[in-house]
Amino acid sequence: RTASDRSIDGSGVYVVCVLQPGELIIYYELEEGERSSSRGIVEVSPESHRITRFVEKPEEGLTASRLASVVFYCIQKNTLCCMSDFLSLQPKTTSRTFGHFWEWCINEKHLDVFGMKLPTGFQLIGQVGLSDYTKWLAHYSSKKHGNSAKPITCRSYARVGLMGNPSDGFNGKTIAMTISNFWAEVTLVESQALSLVPHPLNDPTEFGSLQDLFCISRREGYLGGLRLLQATCKKFYQFCSKQGIALTKQNFTLKYDTNIPRAIISATLKCLMKFYNITDDVRDLPKPVRANFILSVETDELFITAGLQDRVVQVYEGLVYMDFSKLLMDEQGHGNYVSMDMSSLPPFWLAYLSDPSDSGRIHSNIRQRWLNGEHEVVEAMKSFSELTDQAKDWTRLAQLMNENFELRRSVYTDGCLGPGNLKMVDLARQFGSAVKLPGSGGAVVGLILDQDKLVEMRQAFQEAGCVFCVITPYNPSQVLSEVSANLTAR
Structure with a gap:
């Protein structure tokens, strides 16, 4: 033992x-x-x-x-x-x-x-x-001459919650999708020693001045992406040990680039799985377990407040329906996750604050109230789940997105949501757009109902100090089709 x-x-x-x-x-x-x-x-x-x-x-x-x-x-x-x-x-x-x-x-x-x-x-x-x-x-001759040391590069994408959040943390249901606007990219290459390469912007050790140090630390914090690489590697080794999976005696160098730091863990895990030939098979690291693994790196290793929904979507990619009911979580250790058809998906936009709110703050004391069985909170989480099931009908999406936000507002209160989030919601509604919070706070996602107002709405958000962009969904099945078509053309 x-x-x-x-x-x-x-x-x-x-x-x-x-x-x-x-x-x-x-x-x-x-x-x-x-x-x-x-x-x-x-x-x-x-x-x-x-x-x-x-x-x-x-x-x-x-x-x-x-x-x-x-x-x-x-x-x-x-x-x-x-x-x-x-x-x-x-x-x-x-x-x-x-x-x-x-x-x-x-x-x-x-x-x-x-x-x-x-x-x-x-x-x-x-x-x-x-x-x-x-x-x-x-085969071994090619390894001897270094031809096998081809870099492995993997990306993981940001996600937006389209319906049901924040009930994913309360045994609820959600629909979310990955978007290619924001990503983390990790590159792994075989090397003599195991090395983690600091990112020049996210992991700086030299600064132009004390003022530069102050500005970078205020914006990026004290802990960059390097700790995410290290924690993922540590947890991966531990997982393989417990699962009885032998790892080949090879070292590697890891480096990353990102505009959404949390996705680094998911991208790193993809690289490690490819390098060590670990598959999605049930005996290795199946997708539901991968999502749990990524969350455990954040919560257990790094003590980051995080939810399972983000990790599930990063693993499955595309548009995903998720059911986190207590019965499922207790019986199988994970929820039921179903990939949805993206062909008829309506267009969305995303806006976010340049200085986003803190995720932990926006959740306030809701979890404790839910654990205490407070009727208002318990019923609200059930309502989020019902909205999610109704949202499979895209024709009702605008109404349901607005209902999702108002339900969240009634439970969390304006004081908890914060003036920045409320300002963005009010601004979107001035242009007749359906809108809700796609995550914990600091951003809003909207449904494009009138293309003619899009340019004017973008300008209004930018003048209010927000970043505004049209969402580009990441559809993995479409990417595979394009790769297949390119290979066939060659």
Whole structure:
């Protein structure tokens, strides 16, 4: 039950796991084109990592698993006696193999056998030919000459809450979408030592003057984006340790650029997953768990006030419907998240204060009132959820956005919302625009109902000291279609 961190036979693989009482089988994911009939195949419980079934070189269709056992096992001393029992049951020499031994132990004797995944390949074990060796010699030769050190660059995008927020923190329902106007970009490249590169603007260590230090610190605070990189890496290592996922013995350099710092965590995690070949599969880091992971980096590691909605949208991307009901959260550890069609999405605009309000302040004492079961707050959160379900009909969106804001205003009060937010809402309504708060505060999102008034409205917001922009939704399915079309054209 103690954690281990060691290298196996100098093979360049960190084995990071939490040992449990039982036997251990190493497995990997078969590559495309690799036949499962050439390997012992394991079926693994994603929760406990226990091997629930072992099938030795199965015929096609016998198991859907693509997890192949390799000839690395850790066997407890008191289990060795089982080998003689197994051998006595096998009169044929051809059946006296480790594969059939594990079939017998797991499927018939129901021994506690656990699995640990190595994110690499073992294609040279077994029946291979010269072409297989040639392929892998070329692979390692390219690594030796540094051709494999191609940068991995990932982006995560800002989100706007279109309906239902702030009920996401109160077992409610929301609809939100990612927008490409604001993003965080992280680049990872393999290197000799693990290095985190400070951002020249967000992590300055030199200043032109004391006045520059004052202005930058007032605008950016004392803590830049570097801590987000470090906290994500620390939490990622910890997660893989607990999940029994072995990480290859490779170092890397991380650097970032951003105009929305919180998204750095999500972008960093994407890079780490690609670098270590960690997938969205249920046995690795599935999307709902990824959203929880990102939130835990912020709340547990950095003590940042944050909600789950933002992280869910950053992981799923596009337009997402989210149900955070208590029953779902208790039963499965996450809500139900459904990607929505963006083809008929109406146009939106976004405006924000140059000196935005504090997120913690705008939430006030609502959480405590909700935990106390105060009728007004509990009913308001139910109403937010009802508005979210109604908002699937885009023709009613303008009315529902206004209702969402007024409901929030009645519960949080004007004093809590602050004069800046109220000023932006009032300004939008002067131009007949539906408007609401897309997040915790400091910004408003509006529905473009009259294109002719857009230029005049933009000018009015800018004269009021606000930044104004037309929202460009980030649609991941559209991006994939464009990439596919470009590849086809080539």
